[in-house]
Amino acid sequence: MNNNKHKFFYLFPTLIGKNIIIFITSIGNITSFLIYALQKAIIPPFYIKEYFKQIYIIGWASLPVVALTAFFTGAALALQIYSGGTRLNAESAVPSIVAIGFLRELGPVLCGLMVAGRVSSAIAAELATMKVTEQIDALTTLATDPIKFLVSPRIIITTISLPILTTIGNIIGIFGGYLISVERLGFNPILYIESSIKYIEFSDIYSSLIKAATFGMIISTMGCYFGFRASRGALGVGKATTDSVVFSSILILAFNYFLTELLFR
Amino acid sequence: MNIGKDKNIELEIINLSKKFGNKVVFRNLNIQIPKGKSVGIMGPSGTGKSVLLKCILGLTDYEGQILYKGSLLEKKNRKDLYNHSGMLFQNGALFDSLNVWQNITFKLINSSFFYSSVNCLSIAKKMLNEVELSEDVLQNMPSELSGGMQKRVALARAIVNNPNILFFDEPTTGLDPLTTKSINNLIFKLIKKDVTSLIISHDPISIQKICDEVIFLTDGIIEWQGNIKEMLTTEHKMLKDYLNSKN
Numbered sequence: 231m232n233n234n235k236h237k238f239f240y241l242f243p244t245l246i247g248k249n250i251i252i253f254i255t256s257i258g259n260i261t262s263f264l265i266y267a268l269q270k271a272i273i274p275p276f277y278i279k280e281y282f283k284q285i286y287i288i289g290w291a292s293l294p295v296v297a298l299t300a301f302f303t304g305a306a307l308a309l310q311i312y313s314g315g316t317r318l319n320a321e322s323a324v325p326s327i328v329a330i331g332f333l334r335e336l337g338p339v340l341c342g343l344m345v346a347g348r349v350s351s352a353i354a355a356e357l358a359t360m361k362v363t364e365q366i367d368a369l370t371t372l373a374t375d376p377i378k379f380l381v382s383p384r385i386i387i388t389t390i391s392l393p394i395l396t397t398i399g400n401i402i403g404i405f406g407g408y409l410i411s412v413e414r415l416g417f418n419p420i421l422y423i424e425s426s427i428k429y430i431e432f433s434d435i436y437s438s439l440i441k442a443a444t445f446g447m448i449i450s451t452m453g454c455y456f457g458f459r460a461s462r463g464a465l466g467v468g469k470a471t472t473d474s475v476v477f478s479s480i481l482i483l484a485f486n487y488f489l490t491e492l493l494f495r
Numbered sequence: 496m497n498i499g500k501d502k503n504i505e506l507e508i509i510n511l512s513k514k515f516g517n518k519v520v521f522r523n524l525n526i527q528i529p530k531g532k533s534v535g536i537m538g539p540s541g542t543g544k545s546v547l548l549k550c551i552l553g554l555t556d557y558e559g560q561i562l563y564k565g566s567l568l569e570k571k572n573r574k575d576l577y578n579h580s581g582m583l584f585q586n587g588a589l590f591d592s593l594n595v596w597q598n599i600t601f602k603l604i605n606s607s608f609f610y611s612s613v614n615c616l617s618i619a620k621k622m623l624n625e626v627e628l629s630e631d632v633l634q635n636m637p638s639e640l641s642g643g644m645q646k647r648v649a650l651a652r653a654i655v656n657n658p659n660i661l662f663f664d665e666p667t668t669g670l671d672p673l674t675t676k677s678i679n680n681l682i683f684k685l686i687k688k689d690v691t692s693l694i695i696s697h698d699p700i701s702i703q704k705i706c707d708e709v710i711f712l713t714d715g716i717i718e719w720q721g722n723i724k725e726m727l728t729t730e731h732k733m734l735k736d737y738l739n740s741k742n
Contacts, residue, residue, distance in 0.1 A: 368589075
């Protein structure tokens with residue numbers, strides 16, 4: 231009995247220590263994976279076709295998801311702020327809060343999470359399947375570096391695409407708020423646009439872009455990393471897909487906090 | 496041993512060892528593959544045949560040395576070997592997202608700007624003729640092909656750059672007897688063009704048909720080595736039992 235107590239006493243810190251080591255090792259592995267992929271991206275040969283393919287898959291194909299999410303969130307946000315604002319007689323703050331809220335926070339985070347669900351999972355599933363069916367080994371034997379061919383284009387294009395998608399999402403989100411405010415809440419359209427623009431600062435715009443680019447890098451790095459690490463079989467593909475979405479989402483929210491601290495202090 | 500000095504040796508494996516965790520796959524393996532010869536590595540499942548191929552191709556870590564044409568292959572950089580070799584994977588390993596002609600000419604497209612689509616299409620057609628497959632499949636995706644057709648396309652991809660050395664990992668696994676026979680004939684036809692080859696198989700009939708020399712591997716050690724004639728008349732109990740069990 232006493233022995234068992236001792237065992238439990240040691241087991242708990244051992245488990246915590248082991249998980250901390252795994253966590254730190256993973257951070258190291260992911261960082262070196264990312265650095266290697268970025269290094270490879272600037273050394274010839276450049277697989278230009280792959281980059282264009284990824285622009286279509288990651289950027290263009292994500293547009294409807296981002297646009298719809300942004301529109302409805304902008305509309306809901308305007309309604310919420312209006313109904314909350316009436317309690318404080320601050321209904322007039324709806325345009326500026328929708329605009330600033332979207333630019334600083336909702337636009338990049340929503341866009342990041344939506345693209346994480348769509349792109350990170352797709353990248354992880356595709357690369358994991360390639361791994362378990364020896365297609366990645368085949369690439370190597372065909373004198374093509376798999377990281378350079380598969381990972382670098384995905385990371386670069388997602389990092390570039392997300393700020394563009396976020397900008398479009400921001401505009402559509404603000405438009406969603408405008409449409410509800412004007413059509414349903416009776417705001418004057420010209421006054422709405424004027425007060426939306428009046429309080430927006432340059433820092434709101436560039437912080438949105440910085441956040442989006444960071445989230446883009448996180449999304450594709452997680453997708454590629456878990457895809458490349460997949461063990462054999464369908465189970466491995468499923469696990470890589472789930473892990474990539476879960477870790478992308480958590481990291482997006484964590485980095486959102488740290489970037490907010492850094493950019494708006 | 497006269498390491499790397501013999502010009503007739505295309506590939507030389509010296510003291511190769513491989514472990515997965517505590518499990519030893521093979522230890523101090525020494526193999527020489529002469530130029531223009533086809534060497535078959537045969538043995539029961541789980542004896543490390545495919546792992547050996549992965550070590551040669553630099554797809555997994557190992558201890559020991561591998562020499563290609565007398566030069567030591569770096570563990571992370573095998574460009575010279577990749578540029579002059581072809582590999583047929585067990586399941587073909589065709590790229591899902593590319594069609595047949597793009598799969599076949601992948602190496603050419605990515606190695607030079609000079610290959611246009613028109614060029615590649617005509618090369619792919621020629622390759623399909625070599626592997627006795629109709630040109631109608633040029634635009635098909637790999638998922639639209641049967642197992643045997645996929646193997647042929649993968650074979651065409653492996654030989655597109657006229658390699659000096661070819662590697663085959665279980666080339667006939669999962670195929671029906673007729674397709675097995677035709678794939679064996681095809682490989683035989685290809686490697687007779689003065690190409691060195693290493694064939695991993697557990698099928699003695701394929702080995703007998705294709706290879707000049709045989710290495711029988713069990714539990715990570717070379718149990719028996721010799722030519723086909725010697726294999727068929729061997730008194731080695733383990734090999735004899737193995738051959739009988741497969742017939």
